[in-house]
Amino acid sequence: MSDPHQPAEPQDAGAGGPSAADRQTERPREEAGKGQPSPVGRLAATVERLRREVQEAQAEADGRALIELAKGILVERLGCGPSQAARQLAELAQQAGVTPLEFAVDVINQAARDRLSEVTTTFLTITAGRDEATDSARSGSLAVRLRTAESAALAAHDAQAVADSLLEHALTPLGAEAVAIWALGADGSLTLAGSAGFSAAEAARWRYVPPGVVTVARHGLGERTGQWIGCLSETGLPSIGRHHHPDGGRVAVPAGTGGRIHGVLEIVWPTPLQAQPPQIVRQVEALAELCAHTLETYAPRHPDGDMRPGILPDVAELMDLADGLHDPALVLVPYLDATGELVDFRIQHVNSRFLDPAGRPRGVVNGALLLETYPMAAGESELFEQVERVYATGEPFRARRMRLTALLEDVPLAAVADINISRHGGSVLLIWRIEDETARLASLLQHAQRLGRIGGFEENLVTGEITWNGQLYSLYGKPSVSGPVPLEDLPAHAHPDDAVAIGRFLRTLLHHRRPASAAFRLQRPDGVTRHIRVVAEPVLDSDGRLSVVRGAYQDISAHHWTEVALAATRDQLAHTEQQASERDRLTLQLQHAIMPPAQAPLEAPGLRVAVRYRPAETQNLVGGDWYDAVVLPSGLVLLCVGDVAGHGIEAATSMVVLRNALRGLAVTGAGPGQLLSWLNMVAHHLTGAVTATAVCGLYDPDRHTLRWARAGHLPPVLVRAGEATPLPLIKGLLLGALPEATYEEHEAQLAVDDTLLMYTDGLIERRDRSVEESLAQLLTAARTVPPTLDQQLDRLLTHSKSDTDDDTCLVGVRVT
Numbered sequence: 001m002s003d004p005h006q007p008a009e010p011q012d013a014g015a016g017g018p019s020a021a022d023r024q025t026e027r028p029r030e031e032a033g034k035g036q037p038s039p040v041g042r043l044a045a046t047v048e049r050l051r052r053e054v055q056e057a058q059a060e061a062d063g064r065a066l067i068e069l070a071k072g073i074l075v076e077r078l079g080c081g082p083s084q085a086a087r088q089l090a091e092l093a094q095q096a097g098v099t100p101l102e103f104a105v106d107v108i109n110q111a112a113r114d115r116l117s118e119v120t121t122t123f124l125t126i127t128a129g130r131d132e133a134t135d136s137a138r139s140g141s142l143a144v145r146l147r148t149a150e151s152a153a154l155a156a157h158d159a160q161a162v163a164d165s166l167l168e169h170a171l172t173p174l175g176a177e178a179v180a181i182w183a184l185g186a187d188g189s190l191t192l193a194g195s196a197g198f199s200a201a202e203a204a205r206w207r208y209v210p211p212g213v214v215t216v217a218r219h220g221l222g223e224r225t226g227q228w229i230g231c232l233s234e235t236g237l238p239s240i241g242r243h244h245h246p247d248g249g250r251v252a253v254p255a256g257t258g259g260r261i262h263g264v265l266e267i268v269w270p271t272p273l274q275a276q277p278p279q280i281v282r283q284v285e286a287l288a289e290l291c292a293h294t295l296e297t298y299a300p301r302h303p304d305g306d307m308r309p310g311i312l313p314d315v316a317e318l319m320d321l322a323d324g325l326h327d328p329a330l331v332l333v334p335y336l337d338a339t340g341e342l343v344d345f346r347i348q349h350v351n352s353r354f355l356d357p358a359g360r361p362r363g364v365v366n367g368a369l370l371l372e373t374y375p376m377a378a379g380e381s382e383l384f385e386q387v388e389r390v391y392a393t394g395e396p397f398r399a400r401r402m403r404l405t406a407l408l409e410d411v412p413l414a415a416v417a418d419i420n421i422s423r424h425g426g427s428v429l430l431i432w433r434i435e436d437e438t439a440r441l442a443s444l445l446q447h448a449q450r451l452g453r454i455g456g457f458e459e460n461l462v463t464g465e466i467t468w469n470g471q472l473y474s475l476y477g478k479p480s481v482s483g484p485v486p487l488e489d490l491p492a493h494a495h496p497d498d499a500v501a502i503g504r505f506l507r508t509l510l511h512h513r514r515p516a517s518a519a520f521r522l523q524r525p526d527g528v529t530r531h532i533r534v535v536a537e538p539v540l541d542s543d544g545r546l547s548v549v550r551g552a553y554q555d556i557s558a559h560h561w562t563e564v565a566l567a568a569t570r571d572q573l574a575h576t577e578q579q580a581s582e583r584d585r586l587t588l589q590l591q592h593a594i595m596p597p598a599q600a601p602l603e604a605p606g607l608r609v610a611v612r613y614r615p616a617e618t619q620n621l622v623g624g625d626w627y628d629a630v631v632l633p634s635g636l637v638l639l640c641v642g643d644v645a646g647h648g649i650e651a652a653t654s655m656v657v658l659r660n661a662l663r664g665l666a667v668t669g670a671g672p673g674q675l676l677s678w679l680n681m682v683a684h685h686l687t688g689a690v691t692a693t694a695v696c697g698l699y700d701p702d703r704h705t706l707r708w709a710r711a712g713h714l715p716p717v718l719v720r721a722g723e724a725t726p727l728p729l730i731k732g733l734l735l736g737a738l739p740e741a742t743y744e745e746h747e748a749q750l751a752v753d754d755t756l757l758m759y760t761d762g763l764i765e766r767r768d769r770s771v772e773e774s775l776a777q778l779l780t781a782a783r784t785v786p787p788t789l790d791q792q793l794d795r796l797l798t799h800s801k802s803d804t805d806d807d808t809c810l811v812g813v814r815v816t
């Protein structure tokens with residue numbers, strides 16, 4: 001990226017080839033001879049020299065204001081005169097190896113500590129570690145571009161000049177092709193305050209965007225970081241220059257100061273825009289802030305050329321407007337801190353309709369800060385957030401029945417109100433209307449009757465007058481002009497089978513003069529039958545005679561059919577639970593038949609074998625864990641444990657198949673690796689493609705050796721001389737995963753008093769620990785060796801920290 005403030009160097013003809021002008025210059029030179037340049041050549045050289053001088057003069061003019069500002073900073077800090085400051089600036093720039101303009105910008109950045117200096121500092125931090133010369137040039141170029149753009153923007157007389165400066169100094173080096181500065185009106189409209197890179201016709205066509213029209217710039221108002229669009233055509237949003245750059249990238253960033261948004265900065269790229277690094281995002285935000293300073297005093301004009309009314313009204317006029325309202329109103333003005341950030345709103349004026357919840361007079365409230373006077377405004381009602389948003393964007397906010405606890409906290413049953421917030425120039429008008437309590441309660445009652453499908457009635461037994469509400473006509477399926485139904489005629493509208501219940505209801509109510517209720521089936525004129533509950537109470541006059549009956553009908557059809565469906569569901573659930581219980585009982589019986597929880601120790605020459613099986617505590621989690629320890633005809637001892645994936649009767653039956661198959665295969669005299677290879681074929685082809693893990697070992701009592709293999713299972717643990725270590729993790733795929741598999745064997749030499757432990761994962765598995773951590777706990781517990789093998793196995797089961805409620809198999813072998 002070239003520095004726009006440095007003179008342009010002549011183009012190297014070897015890089016891009018000679019231009020047409022160069023070729024025209026060279027031909028006269030060839031004709032005139034090597035030592036005699038032609039008049040055309042001399043003219044071209046003169047033009048090139050003048051072009052460079054113009055560029056240098058332009059660069060010097062652009063940076064003169066920045067250099068003068070840096071001189072002023074040096075005068076203040078060094079306590080010297082202007083001429084001495086100029087010499088210091090030149091000498092320091094020469095010592096630093098940069099141009100005076102770049103050094104001046106560096107001085108300004110160190111003194112300002114504003115958004116532009118922050119952007120430059122971030123750029124230096126991110127590029128740290130690259131070539132120093134390259135970093136210095138790039139950072140200097142960036143700082144100069146931003147400060148030059150700032151200087152031009154502040155000196156510009158209108159937003160159009162700001163747009164030209166931003167595009168030339170700051171955006172073109174970023175690859176941008178056009179820029180638009182939008183001013184935000186009080187009514188939410190957008191006016192094109194300035195643009196660069198667009199044709200005059202395109203700018204004129206987009207000079208005004210009415211409120212409510214969704215554009216790219218409008219979307220940019222919604223987020224603090226703005227809207228970053230990779231390709232405009234993919235969004236379908238209209239915007240200025242869309243037809244000229246349909247596939248280019250767009251950025252729309254809100255331009256605001258002091259908590260108020262004055263407009264939007266929209267930037268156009270000719271090609272799709274990739275995700276930008278943070279330093280570029282901050283640079284664009286800094287440029288938007290520059291635009292905001294110009295837009296603060298910008299007064300948009302309507303397309304017909306007249307100033308639109310209401311853009312900058314006087315605060316006194318707004319106070320007069322508030323006094324003329326019949327609802328409570330507050331006039332708020334922004335309150336900024338020392339850094340220019342919006343922190344609160346000052347209550348400029350309250351009208352005569354306003355009543356302070358704490359009883360404070362209006363004179364005390366006037367002039368106070370909103371959050372200090374009514375801290376609940378920032379609480380559950382989010383009132384302050386809405387006022388802040390309206391002030392920032394200019395878009396009015398209206399809400400019905402919004403919680404207004406901050407201003408109505410002492411008003412009973414009136415913590416809600418209709419809210420209207422609008423911005424008028426630099427002030428905000430807050431108006432609210434409290435809903436009438438009687439109307440509110442009547443509305444609540446009406447909604448409750450509608451939602452509960454309840455209709456009320458009153459029948460005067462003396463005059464015969466009957467009053468129904470509209471909901472009751474709807475329940476009966478009758479038009480309101482047909483008239484209500486007297487209580488005595490109720491049997492004629494009910495199902496004949498409900499006559500006894502209705503008769504009991506009428507006798508209790510009319511004869512015994514006590515409150516009564518009844519449920520019946522209402523047969524409506526449209527042929528629909530509804531289940532209804534009627535509740536009524538008598539009203540006696542001063543002489544104790546029955547005069548009026550008041551009550552209500554409620555449509556309970558949905559409740560009735562829900563009870564019917566619930567009863568059917570209960571019956572079905574009970575049947576399902578019975579089936580599941582029977583299935584679990586059969587599964588547990590099958591498992592206990594094959595592997596009883598308690599089994600006598602296995603006696604073998606020079607070897608003592610003990611086994612433990614602990615079933616799952618929950619019967620519906622019956623699993624497929626299994627073990628076996630048997631002396632083969634060859635004198636070898638078969639030792640194995642396994643775990644079939646899953647639970648229930650399928651896992652239990654698969655366990656039986658694999659356990660019995662291994663016993664039968666073991667009499668062939670094959671080694672443990674071959675036995676697991678055959679067992680893998682059984683699991684894959686003959687058991688419905690189940691998967692399982694297993695450890696199979698053959699112990700030779702004469703040689704005190706154990707040959708073993710594993711199929712996806714944890715290796716056995718050897719306990720010797722108070723130390724417990726796992727056997728090597730040899731290769732072996734779990735059973736049933738592939739049609740054919742080969743299993744590696746390993747041989748371990750055992751000694752007298754050695755103990756070998758083979759187990760399933762139910763012994764150590766925990767939900768909150770890894771397998772490695774659980775295995776380490778098992779090794780710690782196994783170091784303690786009680787006198788007998790049975791005591792050792794019982795101790796391991798007792799101190800097991802497993803929490804998965806799974807089956808557990810444990811086989812212990814001790815050499816004697």
